Amino acid sequence: MNEDFPQSPDVIRDESELEACLTQPRPELVDFIRSVSSPLLILGAGGKMGPTLAVLAKRAAQRAGHPLEVVAVSRFSDEPSRQWLEFHGVSTVNADLLSRDAVQKLPDAGDVIYLVGLKFGTGDNPSLTWAVNTLAPAHVAERYAQSRWVALSTGNVYPFVSVRSGGAREAHALTPLGEYANAAVARERIFEYFGRKNGTSIALLRLSYAVEMRYGVLVDIARKVHAGEVIDVTSGYFNCVWQGDANEMILRALPLASNPPAAFNLTGPSVLSVRAIAAKFSELLNRPVTFVGRETDTALLSNTECLCEKINPPVTSLDTVLRWTAYWVKSGGRFLNKPTHFEVRDGKY
Ligand SMILES: NC(=O)c1ccc[n+]([C@@H]2O[C@H](COP(=O)([O-])OP(=O)(O)OC[C@H]3O[C@@H](n4cnc5c(N)ncnc54)[C@H](OP(=O)(O)O)[C@@H]3O)[C@@H](O)[C@H]2O)c1
Numbered sequence: 001m002n003e004d005f006p007q008s009p010d011v012i013r014d015e016s017e018l019e020a021c022l023t024q025p026r027p028e029l030v031d032f033i034r035s036v037s038s039p040l041l042i043l044g045a046g047g048k049m050g051p052t053l054a055v056l057a058k059r060a061a062q063r064a065g066h067p068l069e070v071v072a073v074s075r076f077s078d079e080p081s082r083q084w085l086e087f088h089g090v091s092t093v094n095a096d097l098l099s100r101d102a103v104q105k106l107p108d109a110g111d112v113i114y115l116v117g118l119k120f121g122t123g124d125n126p127s128l129t130w131a132v133n134t135l136a137p138a139h140v141a142e143r144y145a146q147s148r149w150v151a152l153s154t155g156n157v158y159p160f161v162s163v164r165s166g167g168a169r170e171a172h173a174l175t176p177l178g179e180y181a182n183a184a185v186a187r188e189r190i191f192e193y194f195g196r197k198n199g200t201s202i203a204l205l206r207l208s209y210a211v212e213m214r215y216g217v218l219v220d221i222a223r224k225v226h227a228g229e230v231i232d233v234t235s236g237y238f239n240c241v242w243q244g245d246a247n248e249m250i251l252r253a254l255p256l257a258s259n260p261p262a263a264f265n266l267t268g269p270s271v272l273s274v275r276a277i278a279a280k281f282s283e284l285l286n287r288p289v290t291f292v293g294r295e296t297d298t299a300l301l302s303n304t305e306c307l308c309e310k311i312n313p314p315v316t317s318l319d320t321v322l323r324w325t326a327y328w329v330k331s332g333g334r335f336l337n338k339p340t341h342f343e344v345r346d347g348k349y
Contacts, residue, residue, distance in 0.1 A: 008320055011293070011327045016335060019211050022086075023242045025060035025270040028312065029248050030064030036254065037110035039069040041147075043071040043097060043140060044116030046074030046081050048336065053247040055088045060251075062089075063333075071107060073097075075166055089210065097136035103143045111254055112144050114151040117187070120338070122349045124290070133183040134190050141194035148201050148257045153188050155208030155267060156181040160345070161299035163237050166271060168299035170206075170263050178347015188263065195261040202261035203253045208302050209240035211321060213328040215336040216240065218321060219276065222259040222329045225281040225289050229313055231277045235343040239267035239302055242321050245314035252311045265302035269313055277322070284326035296345070 005020035012018050025033070025201055042054050053070045057202045061068035076082040082092045095102040097116055103248040118132035137151070159175050174185045188204050195202045211218045217240050224231055241249075275291060282289035295334065304313075341349060 003078045008316065011067060011325045012213060013331070019052065019055075022029060022212060023055040023059055024244070025056055025063055026248065026315070029056070029060045029251060030063045030113060032252050033057065033068065034064050035065045036061075036066075036068060036251070037327060038067060039071045039091070039107060039143075040111050040113070041071050041073065041107070041109035042113045042115065043073045044114065044320060045072030045085070045165065046078055047115060048074045049210060049243060050074065050115050051085055052243065053115070053250060054085055056244070056247050057251055058089050062297065068084055073106060076311050080326045087099035097139055098131060100139050100205050101289070103139040106143065110143065110147055112140075112147045112149050114140065114149065117152065117184070118156070119180050119349050120173070122183070125300075126179045129180055130183045130186070133187040137190040138194065141191055141200065142198075145194065145198035145200050148254055149179065149191070149202050150205060150253045150257065151191050152250070153204045153206045153263065154184050155206050155265065155302040157206055157340055158300065159186065160301065161301055163271060163297055163301065164300050165301070166240065168263070169303045170265060170306055176347065177347070180349045185187050192261045192321050195259055199259055201257035201259050203256040203258065204261055204263040205250060205253055205266045205307075206263055206302060207241075207246060207266045208300070209238060209340065209342070210243040210246045211240045212243040212261075212344070213324060213333055215216050215338050215340070217244075217340045217342045218277065218325045219329065219335065220339050220342065221278050222285065222325050223335070224282045225278050225287055226285050228287065230292045231274065231278045231288050232293045233295050234293040235299065236274050236341055237271050237299040237301060239271065239304075241266065241268040242316035243316050245316050249307065249311055249314070253307070256310060264307040264310075265304045266306050266307055267302050268318065271301055271306060272318070280322055284322065285330060
C-alpha cells in the first residue's frame with residue numbers, strides 16, 4: 001500500500017489505490033488516535049467497512065508514534081479479508097459472537113468499535129437477523145461493560161420522513177417498517193439496556209449508506225445508468241457518506257460515548273435526489289438515461305447536524321465521489337455485488 005497516496009486523487013484506478021485512499025489518515029485522526037487505548041478492539045471487522053476501518057486506525061497510530069494494537073474480531077467468512085488485515089499489521093481473532101464462550105475468551109480492551117449486523121437475507125431467515133442483532137450485542141456488552149464503546153446502528157431505525165424535513169433527527173420515534181429495521185432498533189435497545197445496567201459509556205452511530213467504489217448506493221445507480229437500465233425514482237431521495245470519512249468519524253466518535261448511551265446520525269450533509277445523481281452519471285458516463293415513476297414525498301433520510309457539530313463534517317465532496325465512481329464503472333473495476341436495495345419501501349430485505 002502506498003503510504004503517500006493522496007487523500008483526494010483525480011481518479012482511483014484499482015483496488016490498491018482505493019484501499020490506500022480509504023486508509024490514509026488525516027492529521028485530525030493522527031492527533032486523536034493518541035487518546036485511544038491499546039488494544040483497540042473492532043468487532044465484526046470482516047465485512048464491508050471493518051478492514052479499511054481497522055487499517056485506518058493502525059496507520060493513524062503508526063503516524064502518531066502511538067503503540068496501538070488493533071485487534072479485528074470476526075468469523076472471517078472472507079479469509080482474504082483476514083489475510084489483508086494481518087498483512088497491514090492488524091491482529092485478527094476468529095470468533096462467532098453468538099457464542100458466549102467465544103466472547104469470554106476475547107482479549108480485554110478499553111476501547112471497542114462494534115460493526116456486527118445482519119440485514120440481507122432477513123426475508124428468508126428472520127430469526128437469524130434477530131439473533132445476530134440482539135444476542136451478539138448482549139454477549140459483548142456484558143463482556144466489555146467497563147469499556148468505551150462506539151456501536152454502529154443504521155438510519156433504517158427511523159420510519160420514512162418527509163423529504164422537506166431534511167431528515168429524521170435523533171429524537172425521532174424509532175418506528176420503522178419491517179423485521180430488519182426493527183431488529184436494528186432492538187440492537188440499539190440491547191446496548192442501551194446493558195449500558196444503563198452496568199454504567200457503560202456508549203455512542204450509537206446511526207449510519208446511512210457508506211459508499212466506496214465496490215459497493216454502495218452511488219455505484220448501484222451508476223451501474224444501472226451504464227447498463228442502460230431504466231431508473232425508477234419512486235424512492236427518490238437518500239443520504240450517503242464516503243466510507244473513508246465514515247470510518248474516520250466512527251473512530252473519532254469514541255469520546256462521544258456516554259451513559260446513558262446517546263445516538264448520533266452519521267451520513268453526508270445533503271439530501272440527494274436519485275434523478276439528479278443518475279443525470280450526473282449519464283453525463284459522466286456519456287450514456288443516455290431514462291426514468292420511470294414519480295418521486296414519493298417521503299424517504300429514509302437522516303439529519304446529521306448533531307454529529308457534525310461535535311466532529312467535523314465528512315470532508316470528501318460529492319463531486320469527487322461521483323467522478324471516482326464513474327471512472328471505476330467505466331474502467332470495469334471490481335464490485336462486491338452486494339446491492340444496497342435502497343429502493344425498498346416495504347422494509348423487506
Ligand atoms: N455499510 C453501510 O453502508 C451501512 C449502512 C448502514 C448501517 N451500517 C451498519 O454498520 C455496520 C458495519 O457495516 P458493514 O457494511 O461493514 O456491515 P457488514 O458488511 O454486514 O459487516 C459486518 C460483519 O459482521 C460480521 N459478523 C456477523 N455476524 C457475526 C457473528 N455472529 N460473529 C462475529 N462476526 C459477525 C460479519 O463478518 P464475518 O462473516 O467475517 O463474521 C459481517 O461481515 C453494520 O452493522 C451495519 O448495521 C452499514
